[in-house]
Amino acid sequence: MTAPVSLTNIDHHFGAFHALKGISLDIGAGEYIALLGPSGCGKTTLLNVLGGFVEPMQGRVDIGGRDMTHVPAAKRPTTTVFQDYALFPHMSLLDNVGFGLRMAGLGRRARHDKARAALSLVGLEEAAQKRPHALSGGQRQRVALARALAVEPDVLLLDEPLGALDLKLRRQMQDELKAIQRKVGTTFVHVTHDQEEAMAIADRIVVMNAGRIEDIGTPARVYRQPQSLFAAAFMGEMNRIAVTGHGDSIETPFGPLARSGAGALTLCIRPEALCHAGEGFDLGPATVRDAAFFGTHVRAHLSPVAAPELTLVAHLPACAVPAEGTQIALRADVEDVLVFDTEDDHATH
Amino acid sequence: MRALPFAYLVLAFAFIYLPVATLVLFSFQGGTLPVSPFDGPSLRWYREVLSDDDLTDALVNSLFVATLSSALAVTLGFLAAYGLARHTLSGSVLIRSLLIAPITVSYLIVGLGLLIVVQRLGLGVSLLTVGIGHVVINLPLCFAILYASMGAQQENAERAARDLGATEAQVVRLITVPMLAPAILAAFFLSVTLSWDEFIIAFLLSRFDVTLPVEIWSLLRSGLSPRLNAVGSFVFLVSVTAVLILEILVFRKRR
Numbered sequence: 001m002t003a004p005v006s007l008t009n010i011d012h013h014f015g016a017f018h019a020l021k022g023i024s025l026d027i028g029a030g031e032y033i034a035l036l037g038p039s040g041c042g043k044t045t046l047l048n049v050l051g052g053f054v055e056p057m058q059g060r061v062d063i064g065g066r067d068m069t070h071v072p073a074a075k076r077p078t079t080t081v082f083q084d085y086a087l088f089p090h091m092s093l094l095d096n097v098g099f100g101l102r103m104a105g106l107g108r109r110a111r112h113d114k115a116r117a118a119l120s121l122v123g124l125e126e127a128a129q130k131r132p133h134a135l136s137g138g139q140r141q142r143v144a145l146a147r148a149l150a151v152e153p154d155v156l157l158l159d160e161p162l163g164a165l166d167l168k169l170r171r172q173m174q175d176e177l178k179a180i181q182r183k184v185g186t187t188f189v190h191v192t193h194d195q196e197e198a199m200a201i202a203d204r205i206v207v208m209n210a211g212r213i214e215d216i217g218t219p220a221r222v223y224r225q226p227q228s229l230f231a232a233a234f235m236g237e238m239n240r241i242a243v244t245g246h247g248d249s250i251e252t253p254f255g256p257l258a259r260s261g262a263g264a265l266t267l268c269i270r271p272e273a274l275c276h277a278g279e280g281f282d283l284g285p286a287t288v289r290d291a292a293f294f295g296t297h298v299r300a301h302l303s304p305v306a307a308p309e310l311t312l313v314a315h316l317p318a319c320a321v322p323a324e325g326t327q328i329a330l331r332a333d334v335e336d337v338l339v340f341d342t343e344d345d346h347a348t349h
Numbered sequence: 350m351r352a353l354p355f356a357y358l359v360l361a362f363a364f365i366y367l368p369v370a371t372l373v374l375f376s377f378q379g380g381t382l383p384v385s386p387f388d389g390p391s392l393r394w395y396r397e398v399l400s401d402d403d404l405t406d407a408l409v410n411s412l413f414v415a416t417l418s419s420a421l422a423v424t425l426g427f428l429a430a431y432g433l434a435r436h437t438l439s440g441s442v443l444i445r446s447l448l449i450a451p452i453t454v455s456y457l458i459v460g461l462g463l464l465i466v467v468q469r470l471g472l473g474v475s476l477l478t479v480g481i482g483h484v485v486i487n488l489p490l491c492f493a494i495l496y497a498s499m500g501a502q503q504e505n506a507e508r509a510a511r512d513l514g515a516t517e518a519q520v521v522r523l524i525t526v527p528m529l530a531p532a533i534l535a536a537f538f539l540s541v542t543l544s545w546d547e548f549i550i551a552f553l554l555s556r557f558d559v560t561l562p563v564e565i566w567s568l569l570r571s572g573l574s575p576r577l578n579a580v581g582s583f584v585f586l587v588s589v590t591a592v593l594i595l596e597i598l599v600f601r602k603r604r
Contacts, residue, residue: 074516079512088509088510
């Protein structure tokens with residue numbers, strides 16, 4: 001089952017801490033959404049508002065077109081995969097996964113059949129009689145997923161579900177999560193602080209910071225054309241250069257750039273967008289301070305000749321590692337050069 | 350040099366267990382005095398104890414008081430611990446301290462206080478008042494054990510159960526109590542052994558129906574007899590059994 005979700009003007013305080021500041025968000029039925037942001041940005045609080053664990057002080061939560069703002073967690077068509085899995089240690093996997101069905105009043109036989117089906121969805125039908133302590137971290141994570149999916153929720157909420165797994169297992173589980181989501185068609189809302197994880201799984205990413213939504217969009221759009229300086233910096237490594245706007249032109253250390261803007265601005269270029277070939281915005285020559293081979297690319301620290309006090313990070317093609325002290329010409333595609341008001345950076349205040 | 354620590358070990362255990370061992374040994378005495386020389390073994394005194402109605406009545410009373418008062422103390426302790434661990438109340442630190450504080454009050458004071466209250470209220474002393482006294486002394490202990498074992502793990506599991514549609518009663522019955530079973534059993538059996546051995550409160554708050562320690566005390570007034578050793582050994586056996594059950598049920602599970 002699946003349902004759309006609509007959050008309208010959600011506002012919440014924990015004591016003096018303003019956790020959510022007027023959040024509005026529409027999620028389509030069957031969409032995979034990642035809530036991405038640093039710790040303390042409000043993403044988990046927002047998930048708790050969706051799950052019914054936190055009642056927002058203001059605003060409205062609609063799930064499947066019905067007002068759920070004041071409905072407790074037990075009565076919502078949502079289930080949650082918790083960060084620490086929260087499995088029931090005194091029950092077998094079958095009883096863990098069948099718990100929600102038991103609460104729904106399903107008979108023993110039907111419950112066990114459905115629980116087995118959910119366990120086989122995550123590849124653990126063989127372990128049905130085991131207890132959670134006999135499983136590895138990755139397997140526990142799968143059981144938590146099966147338990148949450150067994151009751152066929154309209155919306156599945158995942159609170160940093162892969163946070164406790166090692167990198168390799170995390171990447172593998174990302175692919176599985178996405179495949180399972182495609183299969184069951186349920187709306188997934190996944191909280192994470194890992195931008196690579198968000199890009200790997202989500203249809204749309206919601207970047208949050210200090211209780212606000214900074215950007216919403218597809219992974220490619222949010223990465224390449226972020227809507228705020230914070231989103232730009234959080235989605236991956238970013239060269240930030242302080243520049244000044246003069247109406248319809250921007251003064252940069254590398255000469256004027258034909259963009260509109262006024263006052264203190266920040267010019268952003270991703271390391272992989274800095275290359276030394278082709279057309280585009282010319283940053284002039286730069287001196288290689290150091291360069292290291294990373295397999296897929298060469299990561300270099302550069303000092304532009306036009307602004308030697310700056311340090312730029314560039315990802316250069318892996319075919320050759322430039323020697324220290326050599327000069328290379330830097331250019332960036334005009335599309336990849338982003339300009340933001342410096343004051344937009346909520347992270348600084 | 351290994352002889353010295355070994356000797357120390359033997360002495361330490363002798364110091365702890367010699368009195369009990371002597372008690373148990375002379376309960377098998379053949380003659381009428383529980384002193385050397387040992388002329389048993391004989392089950393004479395055990396036979397006599399088991400055919401003494403006063404003693405067997407006291408024994409049943411003791412078991413009855415210990416089981417029921419411990420069950421009540423554990424239930425009340427659990428409810429208090431659950432409430433205080435899961436809900437933010439104003440003054441919860443004060444409530445917690447007030448619940449645990451009676452541990453510091455001596456049994457004599459608790460017994461005297463209860464005696465005064467019971468007599469002021471015009472209630473007679475009976476096994477019921479002994480049971481109440483034992484709930485008073487065991488509740489702080491049960492509360493402390495259960496409160497300390499209510500960790501984040503249970504809390505998260507309870508949250509997950511609620512998320513899956515469980516009502517509050519189902520959460521407590523299906524998640525909290527089973528997950529806390531080791532601590533609940535530990536509190537229960539500890540409470541049973543304390544109630545089983547307790548004398549002062551039982552002495553002050555009972556008259557006609559008495560518990561075993563009180564009956565033993567009245568036997569003691571008529572002089573030493575291997576009968577006392579037999580009863581004492583029996584009391585010891587029951588306590589040891591309770592501790593063993595505790596060990597098996599609780600600590601085996603944790604491993």
